[in-house]
Amino acid sequence: MNKGQSRLSLGALPRPEALKLTITLPAELKTQLDAYAQMHERVHQVPVDAVTLIPHMLAAFMARDRGFRSMSARAMKTEPGE
Numbered sequence: 269m270n271k272g273q274s275r276l277s278l279g280a281l282p283r284p285e286a287l288k289l290t291i292t293l294p295a296e297l298k299t300q301l302d303a304y305a306q307m308h309e310r311v312h313q314v315p316v317d318a319v320t321l322i323p324h325m326l327a328a329f330m331a332r333d334r335g336f337r338s339m340s341a342r343a344m345k346t347e348p349g350e
Contacts (some may be wrong), residue, residue, distance in 0.1 A: 291299070301318035309316050330336055 280344060298318070301322070305316050305318040305321055
């Protein structure tokens with residue numbers, strides 16, 4: 269490849285900062301998460317487990333929580349130094 273072909277307009281993607289959390293779940297919730305992961309795998313035809321889905325599920329939940337968004341926006345407006 270020549271120099272022009274080895275570049276893309278979009279550069280390297282940043283690595284998201286990830287933190288490991290350990291949680292305890294009721295057995296029934298773990299069973300439901302595993303069932304959800306199996307259904308997700310069937311629908312999207314991509315292997316996935318519950319551990320992989322949990323961060324996405326939490327992010328989607330928080331994004332849809334109107335109360336959380338409203339309180340977060342108010343907190344941002346009242347933070348010192350702003």
